[in-house]
Amino acid sequence: MDKPLLTLEGLHVLVVEDDDDTREVLTLGLTLYGADVVAVNCAAHAIEELQTSVPDVILSDIGLPDEDGLALIRRVRRLPPSSGGRVPAVAVTAFTLGDDAEEATRAGFQRHFRKPVDTQALFGAVVALAESGRIERRCLARRMLPPLDRDQPATERRGESERRIA
DSSP states (O other), X not given: OOOOSSOOTTXXXXXXXXXXXXXXXXXXXXXXXXXXXXXXXXXHHHHHHHHHOOOSEEEEEXXXXXXXXXHHHHHHHTSOGGGTTTOXXXXXXXXXXXXXXXXXXXXXXXXXXESSOOHHHHHHHHHHHHHHHHHHHHHHHHHHSOOOOTTSOHHHHHHHHHHHHO
16 A cells, blocks of 8 residues: 555644544544544543643534534633643534634634545645644744843854754
């Protein structure tokens, strides 16, 4: 079997999907492309999982049994960044109303896909969002670093900066 061109190697994805078959298909597909996947069936379990580890991307169904995906992502967005409050998120829905994408964006999702989903496009969005999230985290980390001591020689400052970023 040829290795796929798209790779999610090293990405941690939280899948929130109540339909067993869809959750299994998404988990299998993401895993085959190299992602580390944690899959849960409801919003409450997603919040519990965020208390354990922060994923690179959240992939959530909108129609969930306990609270919908819109309410879930609003709760996530209220969390501090260190607890997942700024994790990029993708909404997946079977709903077909015209303003679904706008409502999902207002709630805090970055992307919106309707079912049935083109998995190549969906997984490509996961990769792009994970990368944008990593860039944002690096920028935030740099702003949180203490100011450099301008009296140090430039070579020492550069070494210190590299140590702090690593």
